[in-house]
Amino acid sequence: MQQAQAMIEVKGLNKQFRTPVVKEGRFAGLRTLFTREYRLKEAVKDINFTIGKGEFVGYIGPNGAGKSTTIKMLTGILHPSSGEVKINGINPHKQRRQVAKRLGVVFGQRSQLWWDLPVKDSYDILAHMYKVAPADKEKRLAELGELLELKEFWLTPVRKLSLGQRMRADIAASMLHDPDVLFLDEPTIGLDVTAKRSIRGFLKRLNHEYEKTILLTTHDMDDIEQLCERVMVINHGELSYEGTIPHLRDKIGLPTVIRIAFHGDYRLPVPEGCLFPAELVLDGDQTFRIVEAGGQEVRIEANRQQVKAMDILRIVSDWGEVADIHMEEPDFEDIIHRVY
Numbered sequence: 596m597q598q599a600q601a602m603i604e605v606k607g608l609n610k611q612f613r614t615p616v617v618k619e620g621r622f623a624g625l626r627t628l629f630t631r632e633y634r635l636k637e638a639v640k641d642i643n644f645t646i647g648k649g650e651f652v653g654y655i656g657p658n659g660a661g662k663s664t665t666i667k668m669l670t671g672i673l674h675p676s677s678g679e680v681k682i683n684g685i686n687p688h689k690q691r692r693q694v695a696k697r698l699g700v701v702f703g704q705r706s707q708l709w710w711d712l713p714v715k716d717s718y719d720i721l722a723h724m725y726k727v728a729p730a731d732k733e734k735r736l737a738e739l740g741e742l743l744e745l746k747e748f749w750l751t752p753v754r755k756l757s758l759g760q761r762m763r764a765d766i767a768a769s770m771l772h773d774p775d776v777l778f779l780d781e782p783t784i785g786l787d788v789t790a791k792r793s794i795r796g797f798l799k800r801l802n803h804e805y806e807k808t809i810l811l812t813t814h815d816m817d818d819i820e821q822l823c824e825r826v827m828v829i830n831h832g833e834l835s836y837e838g839t840i841p842h843l844r845d846k847i848g849l850p851t852v853i854r855i856a857f858h859g860d861y862r863l864p865v866p867e868g869c870l871f872p873a874e875l876v877l878d879g880d881q882t883f884r885i886v887e888a889g890g891q892e893v894r895i896e897a898n899r900q901q902v903k904a905m906d907i908l909r910i911v912s913d914w915g916e917v918a919d920i921h922m923e924e925p926d927f928e929d930i931i932h933r934v935y
């Protein structure tokens with residue numbers, strides 16, 4: 596298999612912050628000023644990863660885990676304490692301007708557009724700042740206008756846009772200079788379900804059709820599940836997981852819940868008066884658990900890596916006449932909660 600061109604390369608990345616220890620008691624302010632005692636905060640510890648061209652990768656972790664610190668080092672805003680970052684072969688700290696040309700950044704919580712100006716005027720200013728040639732600007736705005744459906748609010752001042760429109764306008768702004776890599780920070784925060792769905796649709800198209808490499812930080816696990824093929828989890832400054840979402844599901848191994856409704860009587864293969872949950876061992880050491888049985892419904896839990904859905908169906912059909920069967924895969928939020 597051909598290896599994708601590396602777009603983001605991070606090797607042995609560390610960032611420590613030195614913050615003054617604040618004294619307590621009388622004259623605390625003065626004593627803090629003069630004692631020069633510092634506390635070291637290791638915000639990012641020996642992080643290594645590579646993101647290939649055209650990948651859509653999630654970067655997640657609890658509050659204060661080190662996500663923003665990493666992104667700031669990737670964009671060249673922060674200088675690493677040690678380690679190396681390359682964006683399409685360029686070092687963002689040493690060649691910040693060249694890297695800025697290759698990067699687009701979207702912050703869900705703040706806009707890069709001018710609040711009182713019509714959307715179109717913000718694009719004129721940004722195109723000028725990024726030195727985008729007028730013909731290229733017109734071509735890109737025509738494409739982005741169609742992709743992100745900007746025309747309906749082209750002449751509206753940014754402060755009058757809905758949050759969903761503002762996010763679309765901001766995504767277009769980040770794309771104006773045709774960057775290779777996009778950093779998205781909470782791009783769907785505060786949006787209603789319809790606006791979220793449309794933003795996710797646009798982001799998918801940017802990734803698939805325009806081959807943009809995207810690194811997404813968010814606390815919205817639906818964004819991650821629906822958009823990212825790969826996820827990196829950072830916790831206390833260290834990468835605690837890196838891989839695909841299905842692999843993460845398998846690794847955490849939360850069970851699938853299966854609800855079976857029976858027509859009429861059914862007989863469970865457990866002793867009379869047995870307390871639930873009851874473990875059942877099948878051929879070949881596979882196990883699943885009957886968690887609850889009441890009325891016409893039985894609830895079981897199984898690890899789908901061990902027990903196939905067809906085996907479960909075959910087994911429960913021996914207990915009685917199955918009227919309905921319903922499977923609930925483990926919730927992604929619950930899986931992530933285990934990783935955090």
Ligand SMILES: Nc1ncnc2c1ncn2[C@@H]1O[C@H](COP(=O)(O)OP(=O)(O)OP(=O)(O)O)[C@@H](O)[C@H]1O
Binds near residue numbers: 636658660
């Ligand atoms: N300039 C700074 N000076 C001192 N400590 C800092 C500084 N910036 C970040 N930190 C600390 O580094 C750690 C990582 O912070 P960071 O902002 O990277 O976390 P995060 O994962 O982005 O969190 P969130 O999800 O809340 O945005 C935190 O403990 C934070 O308090």
